[in-house]
Amino acid sequence: MMPTKAIISDVKTLSCSNSWRNYNFLKITTEDGIVGWSEFDEYFGSPGVGAAINQIAPRMIGKSAMHHEHIREDLRNVTRPGSGGVVGQALGAIENALLDIKAKALDVPCHVLLGGKVRDRIRVYWSHCVSYRTRTQHFSPGITDIEGVKQIAREVGEKGFTALKTNIFRYDAEDRIEPWSPGFGRPYETGRNVERKTLEGLRRHLEVMRAEAGPDIDMLLDLNFNAKTDGYLKILREIDDLDLFWVELDTLDPEALAYIRSQSRHPIASCETLIGLQQFLPFFRAQAVDVAIIDTPWNGVWQSMKIAAAAEAYETNVACHNFYGHLCTMMNAHFCAAVPNLTIMETDIDRIGWDAEIFTHLPEFQDGYLILPDRPGWGTEPIEAALADHPPVPGAGMWQRTEASRLSV
Numbered sequence: 001m002m003p004t005k006a007i008i009s010d011v012k013t014l015s016c017s018n019s020w021r022n023y024n025f026l027k028i029t030t031e032d033g034i035v036g037w038s039e040f041d042e043y044f045g046s047p048g049v050g051a052a053i054n055q056i057a058p059r060m061i062g063k064s065a066m067h068h069e070h071i072r073e074d075l076r077n078v079t080r081p082g083s084g085g086v087v088g089q090a091l092g093a094i095e096n097a098l099l100d101i102k103a104k105a106l107d108v109p110c111h112v113l114l115g116g117k118v119r120d121r122i123r124v125y126w127s128h129c130v131s132y133r134t135r136t137q138h139f140s141p142g143i144t145d146i147e148g149v150k151q152i153a154r155e156v157g158e159k160g161f162t163a164l165k166t167n168i169f170r171y172d173a174e175d176r177i178e179p180w181s182p183g184f185g186r187p188y189e190t191g192r193n194v195e196r197k198t199l200e201g202l203r204r205h206l207e208v209m210r211a212e213a214g215p216d217i218d219m220l221l222d223l224n225f226n227a228k229t230d231g232y233l234k235i236l237r238e239i240d241d242l243d244l245f246w247v248e249l250d251t252l253d254p255e256a257l258a259y260i261r262s263q264s265r266h267p268i269a270s271c272e273t274l275i276g277l278q279q280f281l282p283f284f285r286a287q288a289v290d291v292a293i294i295d296t297p298w299n300g301v302w303q304s305m306k307i308a309a310a311a312e313a314y315e316t317n318v319a320c321h322n323f324y325g326h327l328c329t330m331m332n333a334h335f336c337a338a339v340p341n342l343t344i345m346e347t348d349i350d351r352i353g354w355d356a357e358i359f360t361h362l363p364e365f366q367d368g369y370l371i372l373p374d375r376p377g378w379g380t381e382p383i384e385a386a387l388a389d390h391p392p393v394p395g396a397g398m399w400q401r402t403e404a405s406r407l408s409v
Contacts, residue, residue: 004105006065007031011057013050016387019138019352022396023325024050025382028097030065036101037381039327040093040297043397052090060094066105068098068302088275088298095300096331100377107376110331114305114338121369122336124347125163125220125245126156127323130209132350134179139350146175146208153212162368163245163344165220166209170201177205183225183250188405194231199238206242218245220269225250229260236264245344246291248272257288269293269343272321277307284314291343295321296335297328304335312341322346326359329370330378333363337372345370358386 010029015022021043028036042049056075063071072095079087103110111117130149136142143149149169156164168180180198182189210219221244223235232249239247248269251257261268267290274280275298283289292311296304298321308318318341320332329347336345347363347370356362361380364371373379 003107004030004032004034006034006101006105008060008063008065011053011060013053014382014384014387015050015392016358016382016390017393017396018325018355018390020135020393020396022392023358023382023387025327025387026053026093026097028060028065028094028101030101030105034065034101034104035381036065036097036099036104037327037378038093038096038100038297038331039325039382040089041324041328044323045397046086046089047397048086049089049093052086053093056090057094065098065101068095068102071098072300072302084275084279092275092296092298092300092303095302096297099301104377109334109372109374109376110301110378111334111338111372114301114334117337117372118340119337119342119372121366121371122333122342122345123162123368124345124365124370125165125218126161126349127165127346128348128350129153129156129164129166130169130177130205131167131179132348134177138352144176146171146177149177149205149208150212153209153217156213157217159349160365160367161349162216163218163220164209164213165222165248165346166205167222167224168198168202168226169205170197171204177201181224181226183227185405192225192227192231194227194234199234202235203238203242206239206244210243215243219243220245221247223247223249229253229256232260233263236260236266240265248293254282254286254288257283258286261288261290267291269319275299276303277310280307280310284311284316287314289316292316292318293321294318294335296332297324301331301335305338308335308339308341317341317343319343320345323348326355326362327378327380327382329363330361330373330380333370333372334378354386354390358383358390 009031012027015024024040026038133139133143169177182192244266246267246269269291270289272293294304322332359380
């Protein structure tokens with residue numbers, strides 16, 4: 001017999017500053033006082049997720065969180081013409097908070113709802129290695145040149161991690177570095193053409209990091225949306241002889257990605273911006289990826305398990321997209337613990353100082369692995385009073401990261 005019917009009585013969104021972006025949270029409360037939490041994101045090209053949640057939230061009031069699939073299907077029905085995108089992310093956030101309620105009502109960790117764990121600890125990689133520290137206004141000491149790159153590459157192993165992921169950087173004559181990401185408007189270059197300077201800078205960057213990290217650290221490279229098919233092929237030819245764990249890139253064309261994969265010596269990881277099994281299936285059918293990256297905050301962890309099961313049918317392993325706050329890390333950890341066909345888990349190690357103040361529990365890392373907690377629900381929650389101490393930055397998002405491009409008139 002269920003200890004509670006977990007009838008939903010209130011739905012609320014909250015946010016706080018994380019210096020250059022905001023953390024966003026969904027809080028769902030039941031009539032008997034159980035609180036379910038999830039974390040969602042409006043920074044990564046998704047303004048308005050919270051507004052979408054608040055628009056559709058009244059349909060949940062009076063329903064049981066135990067029936068999370070019923071609630072999601074009801075909300076999916078009334079948002080179907082605009083499915084995916086911000087609406088899809090809103091449904092994912094709702095699903096994740098409902099899973100937290102259900103697990104707490106049953107007094108079990110969330111992974112139990114997913115079929116139970118198949119591993120106690122999850123191998124992680126240090127994501128955005130170099131990238132975050134180039135935000136010198138937020139991190140001190142920041143990285144501005146090759147010496148900072150060398151230092152952080154050494155630090156990965158010194159802190160006990162076994163894998164890192166970095167991005168595209170270019171080096172000038174004085175070995176100062178600059179990121180290169182035209183897919184995100186830095187620089188504004190709509191063709192996303194890969195020039196010789198970019199190839200030379202990327203190769204130098206990877207060689208410097210390998211020399212300093214040493215031969216035992218796995219290195220991952222993230223190209224994001226920063227090229228088109230011809231550009232990705234140029235990059236892959238340039239780095240063909242280097243030792244890389246995977247090359248991660250984004251394209252919405254499964255056939256193009258399958259061709260890129262066929263030309264690559266390195267494993268190809270992709271799909272982190274897809275929402276819903278239907279968007280993943282063409283990539284699986286085309287044998288386009290070695291590793292399918294699933295964003296569980298966007299998709300919902302329950303739906304993400306379905307995507308992972310489909311990937312397994314195509315002999316494909318999965319990883320999670322995780323560059324958010326500690327609640328997202330724990331949501332992803334329960335997913336990764338329960339998924340048999342897992343490759344590795346993403347996590348950010350460079351963090352703003354008050355990250356540790358706004359969550360009840362922090363992830364525990366040992367020897368390059370995240371140790372799965374056995375606390376009920378996701379295993380951590382935001383502390384509302386601490387959120388209030390760090391009010392959200394107005395209008396924080398990728399659209400404020402660079403100056404808007406202007407053309408002559």
